[in-house]
Amino acid sequence: MTQNDRHDPLEPRTTLTLVAILLVMVVTFFVIFHSTPAGGPFHVYLGVAFLVACGIVPLVFNFFVTRNKKT
Amino acid sequence: MNNILTSSITIAIIVAVVAIGIYFKKRAEASAEGYFVAGRSISVPVSAVAVMATFVSAATIVGLPGVMCKLGFIAAILMCAGAACAFGWNAYVIAPAFRRAGVNSVPEFLASRYGNNMRFVSLLAILLGYVGYLVAQYKAAGLTLESLLGIPYVTGLVVFGAIVAAYIMLGGLFAVIWSDFIQGLMVIAGMVAITVGILIAFGSPGDMFAAAQAAGAKTVLWEKWGNTNLQLGITFFAAYGLMTLPHVMVRFFAVKGAEEAKRVSLWAGFLGVVVWTPFFLIALAALIISPQLKTPDAAIFIVIKQVLTNPLMASIMYSAIIAAVLSTAAGMTFVAATTVSYDLLKIIKPDVDSKQLILWNRVAVCVVTVLIIGLALNPPLLLLELAAAATLFISATIGVPVIFGIWWKKSTQQAAVCSLVVSGSFILLFRLIPPLYKWFMKNVGFWPELAGFAMAVLIMLIVSSITSAKEKEVQFYSKIHTTEKFPA
Numbered sequence: 141m142t143q144n145d146r147h148d149p150l151e152p153r154t155t156l157t158l159v160a161i162l163l164v165m166v167v168t169f170f171v172i173f174h175s176t177p178a179g180g181p182f183h184v185y186l187g188v189a190f191l192v193a194c195g196i197v198p199l200v201f202n203f204f205v206t207r208n209k210k211t
Numbered sequence: 212m213n214n215i216l217t218s219s220i221t222i223a224i225i226v227a228v229v230a231i232g233i234y235f236k237k238r239a240e241a242s243a244e245g246y247f248v249a250g251r252s253i254s255v256p257v258s259a260v261a262v263m264a265t266f267v268s269a270a271t272i273v274g275l276p277g278v279m280c281k282l283g284f285i286a287a288i289l290m291c292a293g294a295a296c297a298f299g300w301n302a303y304v305i306a307p308a309f310r311r312a313g314v315n316s317v318p319e320f321l322a323s324r325y326g327n328n329m330r331f332v333s334l335l336a337i338l339l340g341y342v343g344y345l346v347a348q349y350k351a352a353g354l355t356l357e358s359l360l361g362i363p364y365v366t367g368l369v370v371f372g373a374i375v376a377a378y379i380m381l382g383g384l385f386a387v388i389w390s391d392f393i394q395g396l397m398v399i400a401g402m403v404a405i406t407v408g409i410l411i412a413f414g415s416p417g418d419m420f421a422a423a424q425a426a427g428a429k430t431v432l433w434e435k436w437g438n439t440n441l442q443l444g445i446t447f448f449a450a451y452g453l454m455t456l457p458h459v460m461v462r463f464f465a466v467k468g469a470e471e472a473k474r475v476s477l478w479a480g481f482l483g484v485v486v487w488t489p490f491f492l493i494a495l496a497a498l499i500i501s502p503q504l505k506t507p508d509a510a511i512f513i514v515i516k517q518v519l520t521n522p523l524m525a526s527i528m529y530s531a532i533i534a535a536v537l538s539t540a541a542g543m544t545f546v547a548a549t550t551v552s553y554d555l556l557k558i559i560k561p562d563v564d565s566k567q568l569i570l571w572n573r574v575a576v577c578v579v580t581v582l583i584i585g586l587a588l589n590p591p592l593l594l595l596e597l598a599a600a601a602t603l604f605i606s607a608t609i610g611v612p613v614i615f616g617i618w619w620k621k622s623t624q625q626a627a628v629c630s631l632v633v634s635g636s637f638i639l640l641f642r643l644i645p646p647l648y649k650w651f652m653k654n655v656g657f658w659p660e661l662a663g664f665a666m667a668v669l670i671m672l673i674v675s676s677i678t679s680a681k682e683k684e685v686q687f688y689s690k691i692h693t694t695e696k697f698p699a
Contacts, residue, residue, distance in 0.1 A: 152618070155303040162296045166446060169292070173285070181420045187288035188491055194292040195484030198299030199477050 158201050165193060216526035218360055221533050224397065225374055228390035228537065232381030239383035243565035246383035246572065247315040247553060249465040253388055258471075259478035261388045261538075262462050264395030266294070266453070266479065267486055268539035269351040270598060272398075272532050275487070276514075277507035279494035287494075289442055291487040293449025298480025301454045306476045307469035308617040308691040309460055316464075317457040317546075317609065318554040323687050324616040325624040327558065332631050334554045336608040337457055339639070341547040342586065343601030345579070348543060349587035352536040358512070359529050368587055372580040375541050379548070380573045384465055387545050394534035398486060401531025406489040408518040409496045419495040426502040444657055451664075452602050455610030458542040461549075544583075548575040600642060603660035608635040611667035615675070620688050624681065626674035634667035 169190045176182060239246045253261075279287045314320045318337065322330035349368055356367030378386045413419045453459070463472040497510035500517050504510060511532075519525040552575035556563045611634070612627040641651045641659035651659050680688075 151303075155300075158303050159300050162299055162450075166292075166296065166450075170442070181417065184284055184416075184420065184491065187284055187292075188488060191288055191292045191295065191488065192484055194295035194299065195481045198302060199481055201299075202302065202473065202477050 154205055158198060161197060161201065162194070165190070165197065214360065216522050217529040217533075220526050220530040221360065224394070224530060224534055224537070227393055228374070228378045228386070229381070231389045231393070232378035232386040235382035235385035235389065239381075239385050240569060243315065243553075243568045245385070246565070246569045247464075247549060248461075249384040249388055251465060251467060253462075253465045253467070255466065255471050255474045255478065257392045258388065258462055258466050258475040259482060260395035260399075261391035262459060262475060262479035263482040263486065264391040264398060264535065264538040265458060265462070265542040266483060266539075267395075267398055267535050268348060269355050269532055269536040270347065271487075272535050273351075273355070273508055273511055275490045276494045276497060276510040279490065280497055280504050280510050281507035284491065284494070285442065286445065287487075287490065289446045290449045291484070291490075293446045294453050294487075295480045295484050296450045297452075297454035298476050298483060300450075301459075302473045302476035302480075304614065305454065305460060305617065306463045306472035309463040310466060310469045310472035311691045312687075314464065316549050316553055317460055317613070318550060319557070321609075321612060321616065321627070322554075322557075324684060325612065325622075325627045326681070326684070329612065329624060329627050329631075330554055331558055332628055332635075333609055333612070334550050334558075336631060336635050337550045337605065338547065339635075340601045340605035340608070341457075341543055341550070342583070343604070344598055345540065345543050345547060345583045346586045347598035347601065348536070348540040349583050352540060353587060355532055355536050359533065365588065368584050371536070371540070372584045375537065375544055376576050376580040379541060379545050379576050383569070383572070384461070384545065387541050388462070388465060390541065391538040394538040395482075397527070397534040398531045399482070401528040401534075402486050402489045404524040404527050405514065405519060406492060408521075408524060409489075409492045409514065412518045413496055413499060416492065416495070419492065419499060423495050423498045423502070426499055444661060447661070448599070448603060451610065452606035455606040455613055456602065457550075457605065457609065458546040460613075461542075461546055544576060544579055547579045548572055551575040551579065600660070603658065604635070604638050604642070604663075607638060607660050607664040607667060611664065611671055615671045616688075617691060619671075619675070620685060621675050621680055622671060622684075623675045623678045624684065625678045626671045629674050630667040630670040633670055634663040637666060638663040 169186070172186060173183065176186075238250065242250070244250055275287050275291075278290075309320060312320050312323060314323055318330045318333045321333045349372065352371045353364045353368040356362045356371060357364050360367075362370065378390060382389075409419075413422065462475065466472050466475055493511055493514050496514045496518060497504060500513055504513075515525050515528050519528060549572060552571040553568055556568060556571055608631050611630055612622070615622040616627065638659050641647050641662075648659065651662075655662065
């Protein structure tokens, strides 16, 4: 067991918050995607931005959760 | 020149992975924990790169640009973004609990949570799913070695299987993870090489998009994936299905603590995005070079040939593809062999010692490898279809009891066994019998695996409500939700 482990019981509220954030991102992407004209470069940029956000947002979320826990 | 360089780099990778196996042999043989979960000693960076490498297979590197060119970018965006989300919520939903459970395999986790009956049924489900999954990976390996190095398909299969089996048998999960780490670095290097090459050759992504449209390429065939049901289905498949694959979950057993397991999942998702994003450039470049691309799976090879004129850069990219095949197949072979040996032996002879467990795992690795090579000689379905069916089967059957077991105290053994048996039988019935599959697709309109998943969730909810959890099940639930220093 590591030092960090001792401060990290499973937190349903934090977990639900992350799941909710990611779900909101998916829904937002679908809404913007289906309400804008298909086939243009905008959809490609939107898609790539969505993909990058899906990789970065959980990391940023964890950074703030860990920082708040320490302070 | 390219072929010699690619062969040299490939041989160097093979020598490196076998050397890793030899290097870790002693540590792996020291205990069952050493062999099956790498002594729970793997650091976050090594594990994160290894998880990414396991996840990025040759089917991804070769298939994704092909999917983008043929079906449009939306298909790939939904698959990749879904997978990135899977790692994001995996970090909180599964990884810390798995590490805290202190077990050595996924069936063992289920057995600790629900009792030994669950170990047996989950073992059968994993084996069934992984046979299909491994056949797809070995077929991809044979085809890749044939097209890149000119090795005949059957010879390639045998050589590939022998290498994978050798380093698993030598160093257990230590060897699998450390070789995945090297292979992951190769994949990242390959993607950097091709991104730089494409940007130098074609300019900015905006310029590339304009050039592709000017060349008459149907760059974004959104219409083919315009069906919202299909889009939601593929997002669900990626975001939920990939989260619950045992060969990914087993990596969380091998890190130092629960917090580390969480960070591994987060960084693996980020690294996945780093590797997936250049695929959009590759697809655009392929459409500029060949606007009427006839063989979508050839897209990446067309780009490598045209853009990476430097032989070293091209060879790095080719070797990255071979490394991707090796890492995914090794992770899956290890899980399948562990399920056969470790979990089956624990049922037959609960007091089995670690030496016997390691010995039987080595026998199982050989048996699994020979079986898969035999099946891959004449695989029954298309590569991607086979892999998708296997992934969905595993996640629909295994994933539901795992997630309920972590997050719902009232989940019971009866509910878990019922949900796995009923959903698994339903999926097998409607997937393997062609007339039933056709009837289902025609009348219901989506994959039987999604119906199987819904069925599994409903059964868990209903049966758990009318049965009561045993004391042992509740104790294990409490164990994974707390720590020794801060009890619940």
